[in-house]
Amino acid sequence: MISRRNLLKSIGATALAGSALAMPALARANGNAAGRVVIVGGGFGGATAAKYIKRRAPGIDVTLVEASGRFYTCPFSNLYLGGLRDFDSIGHDYAELTGRYGVRLVADLARDVDGAGRTVTLASGETLAYDRLVLAPGIDFRWDAIEGYDEAAAELAPHAWKAGPQTKLLKAQLEALEDGGLFVLSAPADPFRCPPGPYERVSLIAHYLKTHKPRSKILILDAKDAFSKQGLFTAGWQALYGDLIEWVGLSNDGKVVRVDAAAGEVETEFGTIHKAGVLNVIPPQKAGFIAHAAGVVNESGWVPVRAETFESAQVPGIHVVGDATIAAPMPKSGFSANAQGKVVAAAVVAALGGPASPEPVFANTCYSLVGPDYGISVAGVYRAADGKVVPVEGSGGLSPAEADAAYRRREARYTLGWYAAITQDIWGTAA
Amino acid sequence: MRRSSVFHAAGLASAALLAAVLAGAAAAQEADASLLAGACASCHGTDGRSPGSIPPLAGKPFAVLSAQLAAFKAGEARDATVMTRLALGYSDAELEALARHFSQIEP
Numbered sequence: 001m002i003s004r005r006n007l008l009k010s011i012g013a014t015a016l017a018g019s020a021l022a023m024p025a026l027a028r029a030n031g032n033a034a035g036r037v038v039i040v041g042g043g044f045g046g047a048t049a050a051k052y053i054k055r056r057a058p059g060i061d062v063t064l065v066e067a068s069g070r071f072y073t074c075p076f077s078n079l080y081l082g083g084l085r086d087f088d089s090i091g092h093d094y095a096e097l098t099g100r101y102g103v104r105l106v107a108d109l110a111r112d113v114d115g116a117g118r119t120v121t122l123a124s125g126e127t128l129a130y131d132r133l134v135l136a137p138g139i140d141f142r143w144d145a146i147e148g149y150d151e152a153a154a155e156l157a158p159h160a161w162k163a164g165p166q167t168k169l170l171k172a173q174l175e176a177l178e179d180g181g182l183f184v185l186s187a188p189a190d191p192f193r194c195p196p197g198p199y200e201r202v203s204l205i206a207h208y209l210k211t212h213k214p215r216s217k218i219l220i221l222d223a224k225d226a227f228s229k230q231g232l233f234t235a236g237w238q239a240l241y242g243d244l245i246e247w248v249g250l251s252n253d254g255k256v257v258r259v260d261a262a263a264g265e266v267e268t269e270f271g272t273i274h275k276a277g278v279l280n281v282i283p284p285q286k287a288g289f290i291a292h293a294a295g296v297v298n299e300s301g302w303v304p305v306r307a308e309t310f311e312s313a314q315v316p317g318i319h320v321v322g323d324a325t326i327a328a329p330m331p332k333s334g335f336s337a338n339a340q341g342k343v344v345a346a347a348v349v350a351a352l353g354g355p356a357s358p359e360p361v362f363a364n365t366c367y368s369l370v371g372p373d374y375g376i377s378v379a380g381v382y383r384a385a386d387g388k389v390v391p392v393e394g395s396g397g398l399s400p401a402e403a404d405a406a407y408r409r410r411e412a413r414y415t416l417g418w419y420a421a422i423t424q425d426i427w428g429t430a431a
Numbered sequence: 432m433r434r435s436s437v438f439h440a441a442g443l444a445s446a447a448l449l450a451a452v453l454a455g456a457a458a459a460q461e462a463d464a465s466l467l468a469g470a471c472a473s474c475h476g477t478d479g480r481s482p483g484s485i486p487p488l489a490g491k492p493f494a495v496l497s498a499q500l501a502a503f504k505a506g507e508a509r510d511a512t513v514m515t516r517l518a519l520g521y522s523d524a525e526l527e528a529l530a531r532h533f534s535q536i537e538p
């Protein structure tokens with residue numbers, strides 16, 4: 001028999017539980033987490049971390065340092081080059097992050113980081129104090145890696161490996177190329193941003209040339225002997241473009257060692273000179289500038305991190321996401337950065353008084369278009385073990401080599417769906 | 432009369448309490464799935480509200496999501512592409528948690 005006193009107690013408990021349940025589960029669990037987080041870089045990794053920290057713990061003060069008001073994505077810049085999209089459609093702003101999630105946007109460049117004093121100095125001279133710092137600096141180029149290829153040379157022979165004016169320059173050059181001209185792309189050795197990117201780029205430029213300048217050819221000079229999704233790309237090129245695309249790997253003298261941007265010429269390791277109508281040099285890369293200033297980069301030029309939290313292995317209190325990190329076997333992709341940004345968000349909330357982060361699981365899918373209706377993908381699921389990112393055995397892999405046209409069409413459709421979803425997930429602007 | 436209504440009220444209250452406890456347990460599980468579910472959002476949109484050609488997940492019945500994920504993992508889903516490869520990276524319990532997570536989100 002229930003006593004009146006116990007009955008009241010249980011009603012009270014129910015009422016309490018009821019009111020608690022009315023709050024979103026995450027806000028209830030993490031609402032007490034507080035502190036100052038500074039995020040440098042508003043690309044795939046940084047903007048994701050900003051949004052997901054705020055979603056987990058709205059009480060945390062998040063400042064995003066990003067100089068450009070609009071971020072143009074490297075993913076899908078190849079669709080612009082191939083004439084499948086306009087440039088505006090790959091740009092995204094920060095209105096949702098600031099307006100809906102309460103992220104403070106500082107339109108400036110980070111100049112220095114004091115990891116011991118926990119401050120970031122901006123180009124303006126302003127100093128931001130942090131409890132946790134997230135660096136999402138992307139890549140910088142190694143301007144000393146290829147003789148003759150420096151920032152001035154890139155104004156003549158673009159890299160177009162950071163989306164923006166460089167991408168538009170390359171597009172204009174392709175449009176000016178005469179029918180029968182040669183497009184030459186120089187691809188770097190691993191590791192570099194977006195492993196399938198150079199090969200998707202030549203695919204969609206081949207689509208453009210086949211449509212508008214059918215006597216033209218493409219030559220890829222590669223500093224490695226194997227590349228991402230190679231079998232799928234090669235079969236796709238044969239199926240869609242015949243012999244329009246030629247690939248020369250490292251062992252066949254594919255490594256470019258000197259560039260004469262004014263003449264549109266490149267020289268390979270064993271002295272062969274190739275003259276291009278349009279020359280696209282994707283140079284070797286390293287972590288973005290601010291990672292070096294913060295002291296989180298090791299001798300490889302990239303950032304070692306603990307896979308469980310993506311916190312720097314060298315400087316406590318600094319998390320690093322995206323292309324700048326050493327996360328292999330996860331590729332340097334926008335998808336990876338998005339996945340890492342969410343793990344960092346959970347880790348940062350935990351570090352600032354929220355509950356412990358669940359064990360991280362990372363996923364990645366790199367879609368590539370070989371043609372407008374011909375998509376291919378490589379996928380992977382990863383977990384953290386002893387500080388390293390490890391693939392889950394038996395998971396992931398490539399699109400099947402023998403797939404039919406319907407499968408390739410579906411993956412082309414999903415490529416577009418992926419871009420719409422991930423840009424919505426990060427910047428809130430579905431393209 | 433009075434006695435029976437007290438019993439009645441007590442029965443209701445404990446049923447409500449039980450429901451609250453169960454919901455609390457589900458909420459705890461959901462919180463855990465939130466990090467797992469982050470990976471889904473990269474293609475299916477934030478909270479599984481897809482803006483594009485990839486199917487939305489938010490608000491789909493638990494049984495439907497759970498059966499579909501199991502079919503992906505078993506390699507038996509029709510017209511599947513990348514999900515056949517990704518589902519193999521998750522335990523059955525994780526796939527269940529994901530199905531529950533997205534079934535509880537308003538579409």
